[in-house]
Amino acid sequence: MSLKENPRQLKSSENRGTYRNFPMVPRVVYGAGSLDQLGDILMPRRKHAEAPVIFLVDDIFENSPLMQRIPAIFEDQIIFISADEEPKTVQVDALRDRIQNDFEYKPSGVVGIGGGTLLDLAKAVALMLNNPGTSAQYQGWDLIRQPGIYHVGIPTLSGTGAEVSRTTVLSGPERKLGINSDYTPFDQVVLDPELTRGVPKDQWFYTGMDCYIHCIESLNGTYLNAFSQSYGEKALSLCHEVFLGDLPETEQQEKLMMASWHGGMSIAYSQVGIAHALSYGLSHVLGIPHGLGNCLVFQHLEPYYSAGVADFMRMMELHQVCLPKGICAGISEGEMDTMIRVAMDMAPLWENALGKEWRSKIDAETLEAIYRKI
Amino acid sequence: MSLKENPRQLKSSENRGTYRNFPMVPRVVYGAGSLDQLGDILMPRRKHAEAPVIFLVDDIFENSPLMQRIPAIFEDQIIFISADEEPKTVQVDALRDRIQNDFEYKPSGVVGIGGGTLLDLAKAVALMLNNPGTSAQYQGWDLIRQPGIYHVGIPTLSGTGAEVSRTTVLSGPERKLGINSDYTPFDQVVLDPELTRGVPKDQWFYTGMDCYIHCIESLNGTYLNAFSQSYGEKALSLCHEVFLGDLPETEQQEKLMMASWHGGMSIAYSQVGIAHALSYGLSHVLGIPHGLGNCLVFQHLEPYYSAGVADFMRMMELHQVCLPKGICAGISEGEMDTMIRVAMDMAPLWENALGKEWRSKIDAETLEAIYRKI
Numbered sequence: 001m002s003l004k005e006n007p008r009q010l011k012s013s014e015n016r017g018t019y020r021n022f023p024m025v026p027r028v029v030y031g032a033g034s035l036d037q038l039g040d041i042l043m044p045r046r047k048h049a050e051a052p053v054i055f056l057v058d059d060i061f062e063n064s065p066l067m068q069r070i071p072a073i074f075e076d077q078i079i080f081i082s083a084d085e086e087p088k089t090v091q092v093d094a095l096r097d098r099i100q101n102d103f104e105y106k107p108s109g110v111v112g113i114g115g116g117t118l119l120d121l122a123k124a125v126a127l128m129l130n131n132p133g134t135s136a137q138y139q140g141w142d143l144i145r146q147p148g149i150y151h152v153g154i155p156t157l158s159g160t161g162a163e164v165s166r167t168t169v170l171s172g173p174e175r176k177l178g179i180n181s182d183y184t185p186f187d188q189v190v191l192d193p194e195l196t197r198g199v200p201k202d203q204w205f206y207t208g209m210d211c212y213i214h215c216i217e218s219l220n221g222t223y224l225n226a227f228s229q230s231y232g233e234k235a236l237s238l239c240h241e242v243f244l245g246d247l248p249e250t251e252q253q254e255k256l257m258m259a260s261w262h263g264g265m266s267i268a269y270s271q272v273g274i275a276h277a278l279s280y281g282l283s284h285v286l287g288i289p290h291g292l293g294n295c296l297v298f299q300h301l302e303p304y305y306s307a308g309v310a311d312f313m314r315m316m317e318l319h320q321v322c323l324p325k326g327i328c329a330g331i332s333e334g335e336m337d338t339m340i341r342v343a344m345d346m347a348p349l350w351e352n353a354l355g356k357e358w359r360s361k362i363d364a365e366t367l368e369a370i371y372r373k374i
Numbered sequence: 375m376s377l378k379e380n381p382r383q384l385k386s387s388e389n390r391g392t393y394r395n396f397p398m399v400p401r402v403v404y405g406a407g408s409l410d411q412l413g414d415i416l417m418p419r420r421k422h423a424e425a426p427v428i429f430l431v432d433d434i435f436e437n438s439p440l441m442q443r444i445p446a447i448f449e450d451q452i453i454f455i456s457a458d459e460e461p462k463t464v465q466v467d468a469l470r471d472r473i474q475n476d477f478e479y480k481p482s483g484v485v486g487i488g489g490g491t492l493l494d495l496a497k498a499v500a501l502m503l504n505n506p507g508t509s510a511q512y513q514g515w516d517l518i519r520q521p522g523i524y525h526v527g528i529p530t531l532s533g534t535g536a537e538v539s540r541t542t543v544l545s546g547p548e549r550k551l552g553i554n555s556d557y558t559p560f561d562q563v564v565l566d567p568e569l570t571r572g573v574p575k576d577q578w579f580y581t582g583m584d585c586y587i588h589c590i591e592s593l594n595g596t597y598l599n600a601f602s603q604s605y606g607e608k609a610l611s612l613c614h615e616v617f618l619g620d621l622p623e624t625e626q627q628e629k630l631m632m633a634s635w636h637g638g639m640s641i642a643y644s645q646v647g648i649a650h651a652l653s654y655g656l657s658h659v660l661g662i663p664h665g666l667g668n669c670l671v672f673q674h675l676e677p678y679y680s681a682g683v684a685d686f687m688r689m690m691e692l693h694q695v696c697l698p699k700g701i702c703a704g705i706s707e708g709e710m711d712t713m714i715r716v717a718m719d720m721a722p723l724w725e726n727a728l729g730k731e732w733r734s735k736i737d738a739e740t741l742e743a744i745y746r747k748i
Contacts, residue, residue: 019405021415021562026400030601030643031393041395188395191601226628227404227565230636234608254600262604269404 022268023182025153025164030191032250035154038190039071042109045150049074051108054099056122058083058114058156066195070113077102083117086283086290089136089172092124099129109150109187115207116160116169116290119153123168123184126151135179136172144181153186156195158256159207159291161214161264163189169290175342176284191261193253205243205321206291208256209312211263212239213294216308217273218266221352225269232266235259243315271352274304278370280346281339286327295323296374304353327374340367396642397556399527399538404565406624409528412564413445416483419524423448425482428473430496432457432488432530440569444487451476457491460657460664463510463546466498473503483524483561489581490534490543490664493527497542497558500525509553510546518555527560530569532630533581533665535588535638537563543664549716550658565635567627579617579695580665582630583686585637586613587668590682591647592640595726599643606640609633617689645726648678652744654720655713660701669697670748678727701748714741 029037042053052075059080061067072078079095099107106129112122126148128135138144153163162168166185167178178184199207215236218228238259242252279293288296299316302309316323328336344350344367350358403411416427426449433454435441446452453469473481480503486496500522502509512518527537536542540559541552552558573581589610592602612633616626653667662670673690676683690697702710718724718741724732 018411018414019403019408021401021403021411024398024400024402026398027395028398029393029395031599034393037392037395040392193600225405226567226625226632230608230612230629230632234604234636238604251600255604258600258604262608 020269021182023166023185024265025186025189027188028191029189032192032194032254034190034192035069035195038069038111038152038154039073041152041188041190042071042111046074046108048105050103051105052076052103053109053111054079054107054125055111055113056081056095056118056125058118061113061156066113075103081114081118081121083115085117085287086176087117087121087124087168087170089134089139089170092121092128092135092170095121095125096128096135099125107149109152111152111154113154113156115155115157115203116162116210119155119160119162119186120168120170122151122153123148123162123186124170124179127168127179127181127183135170136174138179138181139170139172139175139177141180142182144179144183147183150187152188152190154190154192154195155257155260157199157203157207158196158253158260159209159211159263161211161260161267163191164261164264165267171284175345176280177345191257193250193257196253196257201319202321203291205315205319206289206295208239208243208259208291209295209298209315210291211235211256211260212243212312212315213275213298213308214272215239215263215266216305217275217349217353218270220305220308221270221273222355223270223352228266228268228270231262231268232270235261235263235266238262240311244311244318271348273349273353274301277343277346277349277353278339278367281341281343281367281371282327282374284342285331285335285339288327292323296327297370299323300370300373328371336368336371339371340364343367394643395556397540397559399560399563401562402565403563406566406568406628408564408566409443409569412443412485412526412528413447415526415562415564416445416485420448420482422479424477425479426450426477427483427485428453428481428499429485429487430455430469430492430499432492435487435530440487449477455488455492455495457489459491459661460550461491461495461498461542461544463508463513463544466495466502466509466544469495469499470502470509473499481523483526485526485528487528487530489529489531490536490584493529493534493536493560494542494544496525496527497522497536497560498544498553501542501553501555501557509544510548512553512555513544513546513549513551515554516556518553518557521557524561526562526564528564528566528569529631529634531573531577531581532570532627532634533583533585533637535585535634535641537565538635538638539641545658549719550654551719565631567624567631570627570631575693576695577665579689579693580663580669582613582617582633582665583669583672583689584665585609585630585634586617586686586689587649587672587682588646589613589637589640590679591649591723591727592637592644594679594682595644595647596729597644597726602640602642602644605636605642606644609635609637609640612636614685618685618692645722647723647727648675651717651720651723651727652713652741655715655717655741655745656701656748658716659705659709659713662701666697670701671744673697674744674747702745710742710745713745714738717741
């Protein structure tokens with residue numbers, strides 16, 4: 001049959017609004033030991049000997065053998081940063097100012113090596129080296145006007161999806177909120193699953209659960225489409241293999257790294273939900289790390305995500321993880337109000353979780369009741 | 375526990391070679407009706423009014439309502455191309471020459487709208503507008519020296535993965551072989567599942583099976599790693615849903631579009647295998663379309679891919695697809711020799727399928743026996 005016999009009728013349907021033109025990380029190298037390719041990857045990006053590469057590295061790696069593998073040459077600078085606290089806008093601004101002060105020339109690039117905190121800092125610093133003012137003024141959606149400088153992400157923890165997302169979540173003076181922009185994603189990601197060896201178990205679990213929980217939120221959300229669904233389903237099934245299966249350690253590391261990657265991609269046309277909204281409040285007021293915060297909230301979300309919470313409880317039991325208790329016991333009314341405000345401000349998350357009429361389905365009392373259980 | 379108590383030992387392991395730094399499509403928009411965003415997407419890429427956008431469009435859409443949705447302005451040119459034959463190097467060179475002849479200025483971009491043939495032509499023409507000589511001299515791996523001009527892929531058929539791959543497969547004077555390079559992938563892809571409505575059933579099936587078959591080949595190959603495995607598994611499970619399940623038509627279109635996308639990604643650190651190698655011979659000598667060629671070969675590959683072939687047979691039965699028979703009945707010895715040579719030349723495919731010692735595991739007689747069954 002000639003195809004011409006069947007001209008396909010493809011009229012435009014009614015106006016359905018516009019879809020995000022999603023920026024993907026344009027270069028990714030995956031493989032055990034791929035960190036050792038970083039020098040070759042950076043070389044063509046070096047503008048000249050006095051335009052350094054800035055390496056932002058989790059300070060857990062200070063004095064570790066990893067440092068000998070970082071290809072710092074010329075005027076390059078390695079800055080160690082603690083990931084004990086969530087990244088802050090003041091920290092981003094201070095790093096930017098320090099780099100601008102230390103060097104005559106704008107850096108050739110910024111490389112973040114660590115978990116979500118280090119990756120988010122690297123993204124934010126790269127943006128702020130090309131955008132004026134304070135990073136706090138860019139918290140929100142599409143407020144960044146200029147592309148950042150070249151930036152590379154190298155995760156050493158799997159779960160947040162920060163290596164692939166178009167946001168960098170920062171605690172600012174007003175709120176914990178991401179700098180969401182088309183310029184935020186890394187120009188290059190190095191996925192070396194060996195770098196996730198030896199993560200302390202609790203941190204491994206909480207960070208992995210960040211991925212698991214955002215998949216549950218994304219797959220149960222109202223924003224979902226087939227693109228995000230396919231990534232979210234794959235990330236979720238990898239989480240099931242890792243946290244409910246019985247894999248050899250190397251395979252566990254590889255699969256969790258890919259779960260994090262696909263989980264991050266699943267947010268392209270979706271959103272996280274209730275656990276993330278409430279977790280943002282916990283982080284902002286009490287400085288609770290993001291992954292732990294998600295777990296603390298998610299355990300109490302059975303009414304919203306019943307199957308997901310049931311599996312989460314099995315994972316906790318299987319890995320003998322005990323979440324801390326009494327976190328919100330001693331907080332003041334003012335702090336509680338702030339937590340609730342921060343959580344309630346996350347309109348897209350609530351709309352994704354509960355639909356356009358979300359304001360009629362949730363209120364401050366419900367949120368306070370959840371916080372009081374934590 | 376402070377993280378500092380547990381410094382992680384991350385020494386470099388022995389030299390394990392280098393991994394490909396894979397180029398991903400940097401921008402993708404997904405959604406029903408997203409074709410209507412093309413004008414806005416192209417606008418900032420237009421260099422000036424006399425640097426046209428060239429639209430290469432499957433001629434099945436000539437006089438169809440789709441044409442009213444193509445945002446051709448200024449000096450833009452729409453070129454209709456038949457997809458009845460596989461793309462050829464001489465065709466690419468002729469298109470390049472025509473465009474260079476018709477316009478004083480280099481085009482602002484090339485947009486391919488159609489199935490794998492149109493997408494591969496668009497990629498190749500974009501490359502050849504910035505690289506001298508004939509496209510045949512770039513068939514192979516990493517021979518392209520200059521980035522192509524801006525190029526956009528808009529699939530109207532799902533399965534080949536051409537929208538996301540780093541190759542453009544062309545029949546040349548010597549062989550059917552791709553221009554594999556970091557500059558080959560599209561700068562932008564528009565995934566509008568509505569554009570795959572109304573594809574004739576056989577074509578829908580053969581093209582979808584291209585995806586199914588390359589997933590089977592990739593997942594059973596020796597090159598596989600966790601990155602490619604995760605994409606391949608997702609693509610395969612979507613193929614199962616589409617071809618063995620009972621989905622509403624819209625969902626079927628959406629899921630097959632994503633299967634094609636993930637299937638293409640799965641080749642990043644993998645390769646196709648025996649069906650593709652033999653299919654290349656069929657296309658080169660007999661002009662058999664790629665998807666059909668894969669099916670014709672794959673039905674006889676039970677010794678190599680037994681579970682995959684069994685499911686393929688179920689899919690054929692379920693969709694009442696009858697493959698043509700006697701294709702190789704009348705061919706000459708010379709043609710047979712050429713087919714075998716073209717197939718055997720695909721060393722990476724054989725190595726992926728059968729391991730480094732593949733030359734001791736396959737011979738011309740085995741290939742001829744398979745071809746004779748077709």
